[in-house]
Amino acid sequence: MKKTILMLTAAISLLTACGDKKKTTTGDNSTTTEGTGLTVNDSEGKTGSFSADGAAFKGKSSTQYFGDKITGQFSVLCQQDEPFALLQAVFANEKEASGSLKPGESAYKVYPGDANIALSGTAIGEKEFVTRSNSTGSITVNGKELVIKDLQLFDADNKEKKLNATIAF
Numbered sequence: 001m002k003k004t005i006l007m008l009t010a011a012i013s014l015l016t017a018c019g020d021k022k023k024t025t026t027g028d029n030s031t032t033t034e035g036t037g038l039t040v041n042d043s044e045g046k047t048g049s050f051s052a053d054g055a056a057f058k059g060k061s062s063t064q065y066f067g068d069k070i071t072g073q074f075s076v077l078c079q080q081d082e083p084f085a086l087l088q089a090v091f092a093n094e095k096e097a098s099g100s101l102k103p104g105e106s107a108y109k110v111y112p113g114d115a116n117i118a119l120s121g122t123a124i125g126e127k128e129f130v131t132r133s134n135s136t137g138s139i140t141v142n143g144k145e146l147v148i149k150d151l152q153l154f155d156a157d158n159k160e161k162k163l164n165a166t167i168a169f
Contacts, residue, residue: 048078048167050087050148052119052129057085061169069094073110076146078167083123087165089139089146090116101139103131103151115139119153119163129153129161137163144169 049058059080066073074094078087091097092110104114117139120128130153137151148165155161 046144046168048087048146048165048169050078050085050119050163050165050167052124052153052161052163055123057087057123059085061167063169065094076167076169078165080121080123083121085121085123086119087163087167088118089148089167090118097141097146099141101141103133103135103137103139105131105133115141117148117151117153117163119161124161125155127155127157127159129155129159129163 046061047058048061049056051057057078057080059078061076061078064075064077066075071093073090073092074097075088075090076097077089079085089097090104090110091101092112092114096110096112097115101113101115104110104116106116110116115131117131118128119130131151132154135152135154138147138149139151140147140149146165146167146169148163151163153161153163
């Protein structure tokens with residue numbers, strides 16, 4: 001029940017953030033959506049690749065700031081367009097996106113030292129796969145590169161996928 005409420009809240013938040021809002025683009029390739037506190041940076045020319053259970057994906061990478069750029073949550077994304085696959089890593093803030101991190105479980109509150117990883121898209125399947133606090137594998141950020149090795153992800157039915165990724169941001 002708790003997970004259903006959390007997923008429903010996430011969907012509503014996403015829809016609200018994606019509605020008709022005024023967007024402002026700056027010279028640093030970032031777009032801020034007024035009233036949402038969401039800033040998306042196109043990591044121009046940056047790419048990444050990831051694999052899940054033998055299926056390989058690659059695409060452009062970008063970053064997002066949820067709220068304040070210093071204290072708000074920070075996210076790294078890698079998206080393949082066709083077939084669609086999206087890998088997202090969320091950190092407590094940009095400063096915390098460094099070194100070896102442990103898998104987190106909550107998409108709403110990310111604690112220092114944690115990284116919440118989500119894998120979704122038509123190429124992945126009907127359900128999103130996410131980290132849990134008991135996920136095994138490694139998550140490391142060195143400079144502006146996210147490296148994930150043999151990370152266990154789970155869907156709502158407890159099905160598992162092993163994730164490997166290297167994403168420049």
